[in-house]
Amino acid sequence: MSSSVADNELTEGDLVGPMVRLAWPMVVIQLLQVAYNLADTFWLGRLSATAVGAISLAFPLIFFLISVGGGFTAAGAILVAQHRGAGGDTAAGLVAGQTISFVGLVSIGLALLGYFLTDPLLSLLPTDAETGAVLVPMATDYMEVFMLGTPALFGFFVFVSLMRGYGNTRTPMRIMMVSVAVNVVLDPLLIFGVGPFPRLEIVGAAYATIFARFVATVLGFYVLFGTGVGPDIRREHLRPRYEQVKDIVDLGVPTAIEQSTTSLALVVMTVLVASFPPAVVAAYGLGNRLISLVFLPAIGLGQAVDTVVGQNLGADRPDRAERATYLAVKLVVGVMVVVAVVVALFPDPIVTVFLPPDTPAAEATLGYARSYLRISTVMFAFMGTRHVVLGAFRGAGNTRTALAFSLLTFAGLRVPLTYAFAFLLDMGATGIWVGVAAADVVAALAALAWFTRGTWKEAVVDDGPGGPGGSEAAPSESSGPEAGSGSEGAAVTDDD
Template sequence: MGIGDTISLVFKGREEFELTEGNIGKPLFYLSVPIVVTNLLQTAYNLADTLWLGRYSTEALAAISFAFPMVFLLFSLGMGVTVAGSVLVAQHVGADEDAEAKYAASQTVSFAVIVSLILGAVGYFVVGDLLGLLGASPDVLPLATDYMRVISSGLVFMFGFFVFTALMRGYGDTITPMLVMLLTVVVNIVIDPFLIFGWWIFPELGVAGAAYATIFSRALAFVVGMAIMLRGTRGVQISPRDMVPNLTYARKIVRIGVPASIEGTGRSLSVNLMLVIVGLFPTTVVAGYGIGVRVFSVIFLPAIAVARGVETMTGQNIGADKPDRAATAAGLAAKTMFAILGLLGVVTILAARPIAAVFTADPAVVTVTADFLRWVAPTFGFIGVMRAYTGSFRGAGKTMTAAAISVTMLGVIRLPVALGLARPDIAGLPIPSLGSTGIWISFAVSNAAGAIIAYLWYRRGTWRDADPRGQTPIDGEDGDEQADSAAVPTDD
């Protein structure tokens, strides 16, 4: 068996499986595996910047440590457009409405460009003040600000690539975005040192050089992605004629997308607020927490990928008027992720100290990290359950429900429990402090609670009233605002 045959066993194109007919497990697998690889490539993208800047200077490394959360926040504010586009395309494809899917994709691209230009302009002027509020030191603040201003200037290219990925995923093609992502990673890794250190004919740009490398590689990916969709030979197609902004259609995108932006922004803010609580403890606790979070980011990649796969399968099956098949896909994903992540949790418990030792040689930090992992690892499986069901909610257009579950888990449960158990004196509670262990317990409690809430909410079946084309009210919207399907022109 050759390499090509081996790859074809793992990666199959949209034309090789059907999302609305036949087996459920196989198409879900073929949708999810390329997303896992794409996410790993995104991790490699960030690691490349970290590697080269770490060799440049400590201040440069600290600068991107402050900048990355800011980038995440900007994307979170605009991610609703990508989610709305993916959901609408999936529902129209499932309903065999090619013209409507084409129009939805074209409109999504237009509004994504508008939103990213606005966010980029705002970000350019306010990042300095925000980084100062986050506590960047005088030595680091100018470097982080330079990095973020370059990123803000080219945000349209970065955001455009994510829109391309989301639209192709809605169609059912996750391989093409993976291949384009591979191209950007290679380009970024190659040109990073030239722009950072000033190799060959290039000037030494330091931290800003890493930002320019990112923008250049993502601009290349954006151009390739747009060319693929304009040709329409792979995945969803867009048309310049359909890209003229339609404010009536924008109401549909806003109703589906705003809750998704709230969810993403809530996650971003919760990460930063948790850092405030962790920062009340010694440096060893902060370091151990940082390592633990990085371990999670790798372990949860399958759950994130499967959730995206469930989102697409739900959207297409809702579009095909097969809600029972969508429910079966969500249930299968939840059970599978609970088993896989549960197994990874057992491995993590048994190997907590060796895992921590990979990242640090400080015995005190190893101890803190191992303690963190042992408390949280038993609940890894619950994250998989929650992700599977919230992905199905999004695919059905119930993005407000998914956002409510996420905000409840992180803001209503995790943060208050962490503060109350770790620093009850600040929370005003008459109970003894558990120290940093209280923070670890908050992760375990919120993970389990999030899964239970998502499962019970899904069992209510309220997601089933989603219209196949996303034309009826979304999460309780008034009936007279049915997103005006008549606004979608058809080809002659």
């Protein structure tokens, strides 16, 4: 099955087939992204439950780091997609080069800043005594290595986004497969010290992940600069230029704010959870990783809706954009209900894959993790709906609306509800699980209600001469920060 759709296929004729063909490669790419975390969790789970808890503390900081880079790489993808669609290959190459240079400088700054701030930031967590004595130092060791590897991490993000904006998804997918394979092989070697490799324990997982990302970055840049695949980037395109960097910042900041808001809310959630014993912290991190895996189909379908809505509004087909969104909601609800039933009935085989019962201190962690998964199944269909509806808002260029509902979900609902259930109502760990689920149910219903108002049905891209859709439009002629939300909204063309 092709990972691309033909011209006009999204704006004419059947919707289901093109939308599914657009969504499945995105699901695979997301799955490969999650595989990094799952590989670390799998092998660290065989080291100890405390190691799993330590990366649970580190994960929100990693997510925040990714959100900053993701916003700016998404901006590059938007601009590349616009110029590529307009036939402006030279302008697409220039924007791609400017994105590489700008994000590269940002990544170096974040690497140095993150390395020196990791220890003081984690030490500020109001942790349980045992959590502070055992988990925080392990999380600090992990994050200091991870932070220094930020340029390798961001370099790969840039490659994936630029190639996706150009319309090529197969090449990033293949390189990600190589990178994940490297990580999976190195994890046990460096964590446990197999053969000539030193026993580095949790720090070994960080080294394995960063080296795997470095391999992916090297391969990706070879594709960009050493082959004819992707944007035509020339050496002069790498010299920073004010107008192009301004466009990248204007487009990237709203997306970065939305993503970083989510990550900051997760940091606050981690602060709340860290006040509980290590078994609860580990179960929270383990549950979140498993839930993120469950929602890959919803994320992929939401990204597909982003593109379908954008193209149909651009073609002056708001009725078709609306129909596509409702169709995607039905699809994702059907899938999520089935998944929820399976998870609710069989949580044990799922959690013990990543934390065997005979692992030290595993019994308590597994009990909390089972409870978290069972309660979270209530929100599965609703969270899937929210992903699809926010994808429609982004595809329409209403990134501020998507930002507002992300703020509502995480800052406005998840944190306060979790605090209320866990502490004010004295429900303990169960209150954490209930608060997370309740927040997503309410947020999904609110987003769907707003969607039915129909105020999102106007295109924001000017296809006239000189606009983003015009031939050889200059990079500075983008439609501004409301032009889209990220590389997922790029038009998809032939991959090979």
